[in-house]
Amino acid sequence: MADPQLQIFEELAELARTLASAQRLMLLEHIAQGERSVERLAELAGLSIANASQHLQQLRRAGFVETRRDGKRVLYRLGTGPVIGLLSALRQHAEHNRAQIRELVANRLDRPERLEAISREELLFRMGEGSVTLLDVRPQDEFASGHLPGAINIPIDELERRLAELPAGAEIVAYCRGPYCALSFDAVTVLRGKGFAVRRLDSGFPDWKAAGLSVEGRDPG
Amino acid sequence: MADPQLQIFEELAELARTLASAQRLMLLEHIAQGERSVERLAELAGLSIANASQHLQQLRRAGFVETRRDGKRVLYRLGTGPVIGLLSALRQHAEHNRAQIRELVANRLDRPERLEAISREELLFRMGEGSVTLLDVRPQDEFASGHLPGAINIPIDELERRLAELPAGAEIVAYCRGPYCALSFDAVTVLRGKGFAVRRLDSGFPDWKAAGLSVEGRDPG
DNA sequence: CTATCATTCAATTGTTTGTTTGAATGATAT
DNA sequence: ATATCATTCAAACAAACAATTGAATGATAG
Numbered sequence: 001m002a003d004p005q006l007q008i009f010e011e012l013a014e015l016a017r018t019l020a021s022a023q024r025l026m027l028l029e030h031i032a033q034g035e036r037s038v039e040r041l042a043e044l045a046g047l048s049i050a051n052a053s054q055h056l057q058q059l060r061r062a063g064f065v066e067t068r069r070d071g072k073r074v075l076y077r078l079g080t081g082p083v084i085g086l087l088s089a090l091r092q093h094a095e096h097n098r099a100q101i102r103e104l105v106a107n108r109l110d111r112p113e114r115l116e117a118i119s120r121e122e123l124l125f126r127m128g129e130g131s132v133t134l135l136d137v138r139p140q141d142e143f144a145s146g147h148l149p150g151a152i153n154i155p156i157d158e159l160e161r162r163l164a165e166l167p168a169g170a171e172i173v174a175y176c177r178g179p180y181c182a183l184s185f186d187a188v189t190v191l192r193g194k195g196f197a198v199r200r201l202d203s204g205f206p207d208w209k210a211a212g213l214s215v216e217g218r219d220p221g
Numbered sequence: 222m223a224d225p226q227l228q229i230f231e232e233l234a235e236l237a238r239t240l241a242s243a244q245r246l247m248l249l250e251h252i253a254q255g256e257r258s259v260e261r262l263a264e265l266a267g268l269s270i271a272n273a274s275q276h277l278q279q280l281r282r283a284g285f286v287e288t289r290r291d292g293k294r295v296l297y298r299l300g301t302g303p304v305i306g307l308l309s310a311l312r313q314h315a316e317h318n319r320a321q322i323r324e325l326v327a328n329r330l331d332r333p334e335r336l337e338a339i340s341r342e343e344l345l346f347r348m349g350e351g352s353v354t355l356l357d358v359r360p361q362d363e364f365a366s367g368h369l370p371g372a373i374n375i376p377i378d379e380l381e382r383r384l385a386e387l388p389a390g391a392e393i394v395a396y397c398r399g400p401y402c403a404l405s406f407d408a409v410t411v412l413r414g415k416g417f418a419v420r421r422l423d424s425g426f427p428d429w430k431a432a433g434l435s436v437e438g439r440d441p442g
Numbered sequence: 443c444t445a446t447c448a449t450t451c452a453a454t455t456g457t458t459t460g461t462t463t464g465a466a467t468g469a470t471a472t
Numbered sequence: 473a474t475a476t477c478a479t480t481c482a483a484a485c486a487a488a489c490a491a492t493t494g495a496a497t498g499a500t501a502g
Contacts, residue, residue: 005403009243009250012311016246020238021460022230029230038479051461053480063318072469072478081317082310089303089310090233096302097284182226242490259449272491274450293448293499 018062019090023047024055031065032084032206033138033177034145037073084210091179117202118173120213126173133167135174135198137187138205146217148175148208156183159190171197178204239283240311244268245276252286253305253427254359254398255366258294305431312400338423339394341434347394354388356395356419358408359426367438369396369429377404380411392418399425 019025026045030036036044042052056076059065063079078084118126126132127150134151136143143153154162156176166172172191176183184200191198209215240246247266251257257265263273277297280286284300299305339347347353348371355372357364364374375383377397387393393412397404405421412419430436 006243006247008315009246012246012315013241013243015311015315016237017241017459020234020241022227022234023460025230025233025237026227048462049479050463050481053478054460057480063314069469072476074479079318081314083314086307086310086314089307090236093284093302093304093307094229094233094236097300238489244490269492270449271451271493274448275490278450290499293446295449 015062018058018064019086021055023051024059025087027052027055028059028064028078028083028087029178031059031076032078032087033142035068035075035077037075039073041076078206084206088207116199118199119202120208123173123201124213126171131171133170133172135166135172135187136176136205137174137183138176142177142205144217146209146215147205149214149216151175151216156186156190159187163191163194166191166196168196171199173199173201175201175208176204178206236283239279239285240307242276244272245280246308248273248276249280249285249299249304249308250399252280252297253299253308254363256289256296256298258296260294262297299427305427309428337420339420340423341429344394344422345434347392352392354391354393356387356393356408357397357426358395358404359397363398363426365438367430367436368426370435370437372396372437377407377411380408384412384415387412387417389417392420394420394422396422396429397425399427 019028023045027041030041030044038053038056039049041056042049045052047055056065060067060076063081064083065076066079067074067076069075123132123134127134134148136147136151136153137156137159138147138153139155140153143151143155147153152165154165174184174187174191176187179202181204184204188198188200205215240249244266248262251262251265259274259277260270262277263270266273268276277286281288281297284302285304286297287300288295288297290296344353344355348355355369357368357372357374358377358380359368359374360376361374364372364376368374373386375386395405395408395412397408400423402425405425409419409421426436
């Protein structure tokens with residue numbers, strides 16, 4: 001229980017400290033969607049470029065992200081370690097302990113509850129049966145850089161205009177970036193209103209990829 | 222991607238910030254062993270009582286620990302959420318990214334590698350076969366407050382004097398508090414030197430309990 | 443009901459962290 | 473080469489945090 005023990009805890013504390021910033025967590029979530037440049041990430045997170053750069057470097061020092069150069073730009077992608085697992089453990093703890101968070105998620109989508117999310121396991125089973133249409137409601141570029149096999153892409157803001165592309169009979173499963181991403185909630189609301197049988201996936205594309213399941217698309221990460 | 226999203230990340234960041242202190246992580250690890258009073262925890266972590274108290278209250282606010290009163294003292298125990306899972310995800314990430322930590326663990330025990338740790342799964346299988354003797358090398362009081370079923374307790378500092386209590390033929394599996402606790406490493410060294418067939422469990426009592434496996438002892442947590 | 447003990451609270455000080463600004467890299471394209 | 477662009481670095485200030493001290497709770501024992 002002496003000194004080296006303390007050093008180990010210092011290391012772990014440093015990792016935790018890197019996650020102890022809403023801005024960095026937000027950057028991580030965006031990076032989890034696929035490779036992004038500093039400029040793009042700064043814009044997505046609403047930070048100045050210099051500030052975003054410094055946050056990103058902290059994330060890199062802690063091993064949460066890695067970089068590669070592509071011409072003038074530096075692209076950030078997720079690290080190879082169990083980053084998503086760690087974030088998901090954090091979220092699980094938050095869900096467990098804080099009714100607050102559950103309320104935020106539920107209230108801001110003005111909806112009774114959690115809209116009957118479907119698990120990855122159930123989705124895989126249904127996909128095996130061929131009884132499901134997968135709908136990716138993220139923006140086109142995110143879809144292009146990687147998506148679930150067989151999914152069709154209709155960005156959420158085009159959904160109402162493009163209902164014709166959806167098979168009327170089949171059950172639809174909508175997904176987006178992750179459990180706290182609102183897009184798939186919105187998709188369910190829209191489609192329910194139009195009479196579709198639709199549910200949302202309880203996790204997002206990054207979780208799917210992290211679980212080692214097959215993906216389609218040109219993501220170089 | 223607007224404002225409520227940011228609130229959620231603020232919540233998660235606050236949780237991470239609570240873990241971003243070696244002292245608090247150390248307190249958590251001690252609490253993971255079973256209920257402890259503030260005074261005891263302060264002593265174990267080498268902190269002043271007032272300081273320990275403040276750290277403990279932060280841990281409680283974040284839901285990592287809970288308290289109950291027992292006469293004059295306030296006892297702290299782990300929260301009901303996935304605390305151990307979160308800590309273990311942190312450690313996994315640290316293991317993955319930082320050769321530093323691996324070296325600390327390996328070097329301070331002046332030993333070649335990780336001494337062929339056995340997993341919980343394999344241990345359960347061997348226990349089913351009845352081909353293994355479980356050895357708990359933690360101090361007596363920790364053993365009394367909870368231990369693996371069928372384990373015998375010989376605290377590490379009494380081990381050399383009490384070798385007679387160990388069956389000479391059987392394979393021994395030693396365990397202690399967790400993957401970064403040195404006791405079981407030391408036990409393996411001692412026993413190997415005496416010709417015993419011994420390995421260490423790759424995780425500790427708290428992980429065993431958290432995995433929902435049965436335990437013996439009087440821990441009220 | 444008073445004394446005692448464990449724990450918590452409140453106020454202070456020194457250190458660390460986040461953000462901004464402006465300049466310095468490092469790579470490409472003319 | 474030189475200009476241009478994306479990213480990083482460096483310095484500086486404000487905000488948040490940890491540890492210490494001494495006083496205030498809240499419970500038990502006499």
